[in-house]
Amino acid sequence: MFGVSLMPCRLRSLAFSPLSLLLCLLLLGGCATAPGRTTTEDPWQGVNRSVYKFNEAVDRTTLKPIAKGYRAVTPQWFRTGTKNFFNNLKTPWVIVNELLQGKPQLMAQDTCRFVFNSIAGVGGVFDVASRFELTAHDEDFGQTLAVWGVPSGPYVMLPLFGPSTVRDGFGRVPDYFSSPQRYAAIPWEARTGLNALEVVQLRESLLSTEDTLGNAYDKYGVIRDAWLQRRVYLIYDGNPPADPVLDDDVDMDPADGVPPTTGATDTTKP
Numbered sequence: 001m002f003g004v005s006l007m008p009c010r011l012r013s014l015a016f017s018p019l020s021l022l023l024c025l026l027l028l029g030g031c032a033t034a035p036g037r038t039t040t041e042d043p044w045q046g047v048n049r050s051v052y053k054f055n056e057a058v059d060r061t062t063l064k065p066i067a068k069g070y071r072a073v074t075p076q077w078f079r080t081g082t083k084n085f086f087n088n089l090k091t092p093w094v095i096v097n098e099l100l101q102g103k104p105q106l107m108a109q110d111t112c113r114f115v116f117n118s119i120a121g122v123g124g125v126f127d128v129a130s131r132f133e134l135t136a137h138d139e140d141f142g143q144t145l146a147v148w149g150v151p152s153g154p155y156v157m158l159p160l161f162g163p164s165t166v167r168d169g170f171g172r173v174p175d176y177f178s179s180p181q182r183y184a185a186i187p188w189e190a191r192t193g194l195n196a197l198e199v200v201q202l203r204e205s206l207l208s209t210e211d212t213l214g215n216a217y218d219k220y221g222v223i224r225d226a227w228l229q230r231r232v233y234l235i236y237d238g239n240p241p242a243d244p245v246l247d248d249d250v251d252m253d254p255a256d257g258v259p260p261t262t263g264a265t266d267t268t269k270p
Contacts, residue, residue: 038151038152038165038232038235039151039153039154039155040155040228041155042154042224043154044154044155048156048157048220048224049157049220051157051159052157052220052223054159056219063200063203064207066203067200067203067204070200070204071204071207079201081125082125082197082201083201083205084121084125084127085123085124086198086201087124087136088114088123089179091110091113091117091124092178093178094138094140096178097140097141097143097144098137098139100144101139102147103237106137106139109134110134113136116129116132117129139234140171141171141172141173142172142231143231143234145167146167146235152165152167152168153166153167163223163224163228165228181194181198
């Protein structure tokens with residue numbers, strides 16, 4: 001009698017275990033038959049441009065000055081080591097997404113890379129794996145959804161987070177909870193400091209790209225198109241299809257009063 005009464009409880013425990021959740025995700029990925037699409041549709045351009053102006057103001061008054069100060073007071077070797085450290089922390093989540101996308105070769109390569117850099121590279125501060133031609137890969141849950149056949153949906157500019165699509169916006173949720181800093185047994189002050197340092201390091205690495213945007217007629221359009229093309233590049237692991245990427249037949253948007261920059265046409269995903 002007790003064996004029968006306990007069986008539903010065991011089944012409920014299994015249903016909510018991390019292993020069963022992973023198996024469900026793998027099954028969902030295997031069932032995806034229709035290809036996902038990445039599109040430059042920007043129906044919320046008016047709102048997106050307002051959010052972009054807000055983000056730019058926050059960056060100009062806060063993040064950019066801090067990033068410049070960080071670059072001024074820290075040597076190159078420190079900034080490189082910091083960048084390597086945070087990239088190494090992200091590697092386990094990259095490996096999980098490679099598993100969900102059905103990429104065993106990349107998964108094995110990044111696993112070896114993580115082990116080498118974590119041990120021989122002193123927690124990832126030194127990029128030892130690159131000397132053995134174990135190159136890093138960039139995978140996130142937004143890319144996983146794309147490989148599973150989820151269409152990108154419209155382009156959206158998120159407050160503080162920047163460019164995204166509807167698909168990648170949902171993908172940011174599991175990406176956020178995958179951060180090792182959230183689960184490290186360290187004081188909250190240290191956790192907050194690590195998160196702040198990661199943001200500053202990322203912003204500092206983008207300082208060199210500002211010259212490209214300096215003379216742009218429409219910075220919003222340039223950032224949108226460049227970001228979308230970059231996403232297609234990452235989803236296809238650097239080998240996007242040979243379909244045309246630029247669409248020159250774009251009409252002026254009378255609401256904005258400026259001609260939008262040329263952007264990527266709908267690109268069929270794997």
